[in-house]
Amino acid sequence: SGSGGLVRGTGEGVEGAGPVFVLPLYALLAPAAQARVFQEVPAGHRLIVVATNVAETSLTIPGIRYVVDAGRSKQRLLEGEGGMARFEVRWISQAAAAQRAGRAGRTGPGHCYRLYSSAHFNDSMPKHSAPEIANTALEGVLLVLKSMGVDKVANFPFPSPPAASALHAAGRVLEALGALQPGSQALTPVGRAMARFPIGPRHARMLLEAEWLTASGSPLAQFSEPLLEPGPLYRPPPQDAVMAWHDVTYGRHSWPLPRCLRLHPDAATRAAIFAAALLEGQAASAFAELRPLLLSSPSLLAKPEMRGVARVGELITALKSRGVSSIDSLC
Numbered sequence: 001s002g003s004g005g006l007v008r009g010t011g012e013g014v015e016g017a018g019p020v021f022v023l024p025l026y027a028l029l030a031p032a033a034q035a036r037v038f039q040e041v042p043a044g045h046r047l048i049v050v051a052t053n054v055a056e057t058s059l060t061i062p063g064i065r066y067v068v069d070a071g072r073s074k075q076r077l078l079e080g081e082g083g084m085a086r087f088e089v090r091w092i093s094q095a096a097a098a099q100r101a102g103r104a105g106r107t108g109p110g111h112c113y114r115l116y117s118s119a120h121f122n123d124s125m126p127k128h129s130a131p132e133i134a135n136t137a138l139e140g141v142l143l144v145l146k147s148m149g150v151d152k153v154a155n156f157p158f159p160s161p162p163a164a165s166a167l168h169a170a171g172r173v174l175e176a177l178g179a180l181q182p183g184s185q186a187l188t189p190v191g192r193a194m195a196r197f198p199i200g201p202r203h204a205r206m207l208l209e210a211e212w213l214t215a216s217g218s219p220l221a222q223f224s225e226p227l228l229e230p231g232p233l234y235r236p237p238p239q240d241a242v243m244a245w246h247d248v249t250y251g252r253h254s255w256p257l258p259r260c261l262r263l264h265p266d267a268a269t270r271a272a273i274f275a276a277a278l279l280e281g282q283a284a285s286a287f288a289e290l291r292p293l294l295l296s297s298p299s300l301l302a303k304p305e306m307r308g309v310a311r312v313g314e315l316i317t318a319l320k321s322r323g324v325s326s327i328d329s330l331c
Contacts, residue, residue, distance in 0.1 A: 018044060025051035025061075037061050053092070056099040060106050067104040067112040069097060071125075076135050085137065093129040094121060131160035138162055138170035139201045143179055146187045147195035177205045193256045207250075208257060222249045223262065232264050232302075234277035240326045242270040268307070270325035272316050276301040 021041050025034060038061065041047045049061060053073045075090050092100075097114070104110030114121070133141075145153050154167055174180040179191030179201060187195075194204040226232060226244035234242050244264040248257040264270050279301070300306050307313045323329050 020048050021045040022048045025049050025055055027054045055103060056096060062107050064103060065105060065108060065110040067100055069100045069112055069114045071116045078135050091125055093126045095128045133160050133162050138166050139173045142170045143174055143191060143195050143201050147192055174201060177201055190258055193258060196255050220251050226264060232269060232273050234273050240328055242273045242325055268316055268320050271319035273302050274325045275319060
């Protein structure tokens with residue numbers, strides 16, 4: 001459960017054995033539970049901390065006199081070039097074993113008991129652990145660096161440079177997600193929005209499917225006024241509606257989303273855009289035959305300044321009053 005607690009020993013075969021106080025310690029444990037290892041131990045009890053390798057270098061627990069080292073840890077390993085990872089229990093390195101041994105007797109005499117032989121230590125364990133970046137999916141790193149203006153990521157001064165093949169694979173993943181342009185690998189608007197999210201690129205791309213995100217999470221989305229460029233447009237059936245482009249931000253951190261199309265909020269504009277689309281044959285192909293007979297282009301109806309012209313203004317007002325802005329509204 002991660003709570004720890006008191007365990008009373010039986011004392012059989014061990015002179016003076018008494019109760020012990022056992023606590024867990026691992027990275028995903030709540031901070032308050034982790035802090036318990038630094039608190040006072042109940043009187044008459046011995047503290048036993050069952051820890052993962054988070055206790056190797058991250059912190060020093062006072063009063064620890066003995067360390068029992070199993071010589072293993074759960075390690076993250078990348079599979080191929082797809083960025084997928086698995087966890088596997090493997091032997092640690094000699095350097096990690098030395099770190100574990102160093103946890104004993106930090107504030108007094110201590111000893112480390114290793115559950116493996118010295119021969120195994122010398123002959124089978126690697127001297128050092130592989131750099132963390134060697135087993136890290138690099139598409140997130142590549143995306144952040146691109147968003148910071150680092151065009152040639154291969155030239156970035158990494159403390160432990162990743163393999164060129166790993167960077168190439170990460171670039172291909174980001175291209176598939178639409179974050180980078182194929183070939184030039186320049187950052188796209190979608191990629192710039194993805195980089196703002198504090199999650200992996202794959203999950204960020206899922207969130208950036210604005211059609212479902214803005215629909216299902218609309219209370220958390222903020223939409224700009226209808227954009228003038230690109231301007232409003234009529235979408236034929238099955239949508240059959242006059243739509244406007246909006247800039248979108250999401251959540252209290254105002255994460256930018258790609259522009260999205262929504263129903264234009266102004267009834268007069270919807271009527272004018274639909275009338276122009278109707279006369280141009282976009283809404284109904286039968287009207288396309290009438291276009292050569294018109295004295296001016298129907299697209300003029302969509303221009304806001306044309307509403308000051310008496311006959312145009314009267315037409316738009318009449319269409320607005322009857323709610324005409326789609327084929328369905330004509331029926």
